[in-house]
Amino acid sequence: xxxxxxxxGIQVGLEDSHGPGNFEPIHHSPDHDNxxxxxxxxxxxxxxxYGRILITLLALLAVSLTVGYxxxxxxxxxxxxxxxxxxxxxxxxxxxxxxYEPLFIFIAIAAVLLIIYAFFFGVYPDIxxxxxxxxxxx
Amino acid sequence: METQQxxxxxxxxxxxxxxxxMWVLIAGELVIFGGLICFYLLNRIRYPHWGDMAxxxxxxxxxxxxxxxxxxxxxxxxAHQAALKMDxxxxxxxxxxxxxxxxxxxxxxSIEYAHEISExxxxxxxxxxxxxxxxxxxxxxxxxxxxxxxxxxxLAGMTVMLIILIQTRKGxxxxxxxxxxxxxxxxxxxxxxLFPLLYIAK
Numbered sequence: 001x002x003x004x005x006x007x008x009g010i011q012v013g014l015e016d017s018h019g020p021g022n023f024e025p026i027h028h029s030p031d032h033d034n035x036x037x038x039x040x041x042x043x044x045x046x047x048x049x050y051g052r053i054l055i056t057l058l059a060l061l062a063v064s065l066t067v068g069y070x071x072x073x074x075x076x077x078x079x080x081x082x083x084x085x086x087x088x089x090x091x092x093x094x095x096x097x098x099x100y101e102p103l104f105i106f107i108a109i110a111a112v113l114l115i116i117y118a119f120f121f122g123v124y125p126d127i128x129x130x131x132x133x134x135x136x137x138x
Numbered sequence: 139m140e141t142q143q144x145x146x147x148x149x150x151x152x153x154x155x156x157x158x159x160m161w162v163l164i165a166g167e168l169v170i171f172g173g174l175i176c177f178y179l180l181n182r183i184r185y186p187h188w189g190d191m192a193x194x195x196x197x198x199x200x201x202x203x204x205x206x207x208x209x210x211x212x213x214x215x216x217a218h219q220a221a222l223k224m225d226x227x228x229x230x231x232x233x234x235x236x237x238x239x240x241x242x243x244x245x246x247x248s249i250e251y252a253h254e255i256s257e258x259x260x261x262x263x264x265x266x267x268x269x270x271x272x273x274x275x276x277x278x279x280x281x282x283x284x285x286x287x288x289x290x291x292x293l294a295g296m297t298v299m300l301i302i303l304i305q306t307r308k309g310x311x312x313x314x315x316x317x318x319x320x321x322x323x324x325x326x327x328x329x330x331x332l333f334p335l336l337y338i339a340k
Contacts, residue, residue, distance in 0.1 A: 047219055054212040061204055064334060065197075080334045087330045095215045096323045102148035105161055112165045116172035120179070127180040 053094045160320045171328045191277035192340045199250045200337030210239025211326045214319040221315040233303045240296040
């Protein structure tokens with residue numbers, strides 16, 4: 001079994017029989033159905049303090065619920081979506097362990113966001129510039 | 139800093155296959171929901187009247203569902219942590235808590251839907267259409283598509299979680315706990331954006 005050192009204190013083993021595609025040491029049960037992760041010490045994912053992260057997320061939710069009562073509507077909308085984006089970043093980084101993932105994952109996510117961004121601004125003139133052909137009571 | 143750089147340079151072929159596959163699935167799901175959210179936003183900008191329609195959504199239930207999903211994201215990540223330690227009892231406990239969160243979410247959603255429908259706000263909203271308010275009716279179409287599709291994802295996540303809960307009874311397939319967790323976090327992420335769009339921005 002080859003071993004590679006990712007960072008001081010973290011070692012990741014490579015099981016030769018499974019080729020380079022398997023990054024973590026893998027153990028098999030006799031029925032070959034029980035593939036499990038290695039013990040935490042050899043997994044390249046770290047584990048932040050999840051309780052604190054949950055408290056932060058709940059605090060941000062409380063902020064997004066209260067800003068509407070404190071600030072002007074325009075500023076409140078900006079703050080509400082800023083806290084939503086912050087919450088998404090926290091969940092992705094800590095719960096989904098993106099902060100421990102390789103560059104490829106960052107690029108894949110960035111590509112998705114770029115596609116959505118391009119879609120929004122590509123369609124924006126078509127939807128907003130067309131004259132309204134429907135009426136509604138005011 | 140050194141640790142971070144080392145993680146960034148891990149080659150793609152060394153990412154565990156299950157995790158990589160899940161990231162591909164998540165990327166696809168984000169494009170689907172991203173497109174829906176884009177169209178909602180564009181129409182929201184185009185029709186300020188949608189703000190009046192959004193005023194009918196129940197912010198309390200929306201906020202409660204956000205809390206439920208955030209807490210269930212926490213419980214599923216604790217299940218993943220327990221799976222790494224091969225602690226079957228804790229895995230089953232945390233997965234059960236996550237399932238309970240999913241059930242609570244769907245119960246809340248059902249209560250909310252029942253209320254909206256009783257007010258006459260349905261997928262087609264005949265009362266609004268009869269009054270000539272086609273734009274208002276369009277809001278409810280988006281509302282039901284976005285929340286309904288998200289609810290379907292919650293149900294799918296719960297089904298997967300239940301299967302894994304059964305499989306892990308004898309300590310089998312513990313690596314799948316992380317993959318189910320990633321899917322559940324994605325469901326949480328989407329709701330984090332749906333909540334302000336449909337419930338707060340009025």
